[in-house]
Amino acid sequence: MPEDSTTPTPRRSRPLQVADRIKDWVVERDLKTGARLPSEAEMIAQFGVSKGTVREAMRILEAQGLIVTRTGPGGGSFVGEVTAEKAKALLANYFYFQELSIADIYRLRKLLEPELAAGLAGRLTAGQLAALREIATRYDRPAASPEEEREQHVTSLRFHEQLAGYAANPLLAFCVSFMARMLADLTVYRRLYEPHNEELWARGRSHQIDLVAALERGDAEGARAIMRSHMEGAEDMMQRQEARVMRRFMSAR
Amino acid sequence: MPEDSTTPTPRRSRPLQVADRIKDWVVERDLKTGARLPSEAEMIAQFGVSKGTVREAMRILEAQGLIVTRTGPGGGSFVGEVTAEKAKALLANYFYFQELSIADIYRLRKLLEPELAAGLAGRLTAGQLAALREIATRYDRPAASPEEEREQHVTSLRFHEQLAGYAANPLLAFCVSFMARMLADLTVYRRLYEPHNEELWARGRSHQIDLVAALERGDAEGARAIMRSHMEGAEDMMQRQEARVMRRFMSAR
DNA sequence: TAAGATTTGTTCGTATGTATC
DNA sequence: GGATACATACGAACAAATCTT
Numbered sequence: 001m002p003e004d005s006t007t008p009t010p011r012r013s014r015p016l017q018v019a020d021r022i023k024d025w026v027v028e029r030d031l032k033t034g035a036r037l038p039s040e041a042e043m044i045a046q047f048g049v050s051k052g053t054v055r056e057a058m059r060i061l062e063a064q065g066l067i068v069t070r071t072g073p074g075g076g077s078f079v080g081e082v083t084a085e086k087a088k089a090l091l092a093n094y095f096y097f098q099e100l101s102i103a104d105i106y107r108l109r110k111l112l113e114p115e116l117a118a119g120l121a122g123r124l125t126a127g128q129l130a131a132l133r134e135i136a137t138r139y140d141r142p143a144a145s146p147e148e149e150r151e152q153h154v155t156s157l158r159f160h161e162q163l164a165g166y167a168a169n170p171l172l173a174f175c176v177s178f179m180a181r182m183l184a185d186l187t188v189y190r191r192l193y194e195p196h197n198e199e200l201w202a203r204g205r206s207h208q209i210d211l212v213a214a215l216e217r218g219d220a221e222g223a224r225a226i227m228r229s230h231m232e233g234a235e236d237m238m239q240r241q242e243a244r245v246m247r248r249f250m251s252a253r
Numbered sequence: 254m255p256e257d258s259t260t261p262t263p264r265r266s267r268p269l270q271v272a273d274r275i276k277d278w279v280v281e282r283d284l285k286t287g288a289r290l291p292s293e294a295e296m297i298a299q300f301g302v303s304k305g306t307v308r309e310a311m312r313i314l315e316a317q318g319l320i321v322t323r324t325g326p327g328g329g330s331f332v333g334e335v336t337a338e339k340a341k342a343l344l345a346n347y348f349y350f351q352e353l354s355i356a357d358i359y360r361l362r363k364l365l366e367p368e369l370a371a372g373l374a375g376r377l378t379a380g381q382l383a384a385l386r387e388i389a390t391r392y393d394r395p396a397a398s399p400e401e402e403r404e405q406h407v408t409s410l411r412f413h414e415q416l417a418g419y420a421a422n423p424l425l426a427f428c429v430s431f432m433a434r435m436l437a438d439l440t441v442y443r444r445l446y447e448p449h450n451e452e453l454w455a456r457g458r459s460h461q462i463d464l465v466a467a468l469e470r471g472d473a474e475g476a477r478a479i480m481r482s483h484m485e486g487a488e489d490m491m492q493r494q495e496a497r498v499m500r501r502f503m504s505a506r
Numbered sequence: 507t508a509a510g511a512t513t514t515g516t517t518c519g520t521a522t523g524t525a526t527c
Numbered sequence: 528g529g530a531t532a533c534a535t536a537c538g539a540a541c542a543a544a545t546c547t548t
Contacts, residue, residue, distance in 0.1 A: 013514095013515075059312045059313050060312050063313040063316040064346055069534070075534060076532095082346050082350055087346075087347035093335050095424070099423065104423065115364060305536065306536065324512090325514075328546085
């Protein structure tokens with residue numbers, strides 16, 4: 001990989017240098033999740049920097065989800081697998097600065113969700129199918145208030161996140177799950193003059209139930225078709241509402 | 254926003270608390286990229302913490318790409334838009350821990366790249382078309398060595414990143430660009446007994462040239478079809494090779 | 507060119523908190 | 528409860544970078 005020699009390297013701060021060396025250290029040894037890193041004192045000696053610098057380096061790695069730290073005896077820093085939650089929060093920060101519309105998200109959902117559904121047909125356990133059914137049937141009556149309607153909307157998105165969690169393809173799973181999370185975080189202002197479309201809602205709900213049935217009987221093409229139809233309906237629903245992306249940071253707890 | 258009361262909050266470190274408060278501070282005031290944050294000294298006074306704590310908080314935000322820092326008079330910390338490069342590097346860390354195969358990536362590429370191409374038809378400037386042509390024609394002869402072959406492969410992926418950069422949909426653009434970057438970072442071990450398929454290479458190259466032509470004349474469906482075919486060819490090429498994902502961290506410069 | 511001002515960068519010593527034994 | 532082994536936090540001092548005059 002050619003180092004970009006045109007850019008006059010902005011001078012990397014020492015904490016950053018230390019963080020890089022620790023990453024290299026981990027990769028070279030192919031350390032797995034949970035493996036222990038040298039203690040602060042050892043790093044101070046190893047890298048010839050002060051405690052403050054080492055600590056800043058650790059906070060950098062921690063912020064990226066690469067390490068976790070515990071106090072007390074037997075404590076220290078450990079290699080920490082980046083969780084999907086963390087990755088979603090970090091990526092959401094990027095889109096905070098982008099003009100991302102509902103339509104943009106649905107353009108991808110319509111492509112990816114059907115593919116995901118098709119790949120899951122006949123591959124789910126009884127427990128997984130039951131979990132999906134539980135979510136899909138959680139609201140068996142139309143929403144009585146705008147608050148309840150929003151709750152149902154979020155629950156419906158939970159269904160998709162759950163589904164994504166079962167996918168064999170980690171990239172596909174992440175993309176779908178991320179989109180669901182973004183949509184769930186949106187603030188939806190519904191036009192007051194736009195009546196609540198109960199029929200559209202009922203169709204969306206039965207779609208989810210039909211989908212689980214198709215997955216259970218291993219009908220990949222059926223699942224794909226149902227999901228495609230479901231996405232079109234959901235998009236239509238969002239478009240009818242005055243949905244706006246609420247720009248904010250996701251909390252990366 | 255319901256605080257999860259079941260989880261016995263793992264006790265948030267002070268630097269993290271400070272980082273959170275600064276994020277809130279920025280969001281509340283809707284500060285834009287480049288806006289100035291309080292100085293170290295001001296934060297020390299404001300939050301009643303030590304200098305080290307403030308600095309650790311700043312490193313956390315910096316690691317996420319949310320702020321940049323400069324020394325000297327007029328220096329300080331500033332709101333810094335998360336760049337696509339940064340976001341890709343952070344996300345790559347997540348997939349470092351996942352079992353992600355070439356096939357997984359191509360499954361999405363086959364869905365997303367044609368859609369991206371179709372959306373670009375008739376919407377590129379002369380300069381953008383020229384830039385694409387320049388990349389596509391950079392190698393007008395078959396590779397003479399494995400090294401050169403790899404170089405061409407990376408250049409071909411550059412073509413796709415460039416294309417993604419022109420897309421109107423930020424989410425679609427990011428996904429496509431990210432996949433190209435992941436593939437470019439792969440280490441490809443070609444089977445020795447697998448002869449270099451010159452015909453397959455030539456077809457891939459002409460695909461890119463044909464694609465630019467289709468984009469220029471505003472032929473969305475033509476562009477989609479060419480890209481679909483191109484993706485299938487590229488996938489076939491990768492499958493014939495013994496491509497393995499080299500697990501490593503992307504440098505988040 | 508040089509000196510001074512301003513702001514972050516780094517170090518060191520010390521003290522405190524926390525979990526394990 | 529006490530000893531131990533860690534990370535966590537504070538404060539003061541000095542170093543380095545960069546802008547202004």
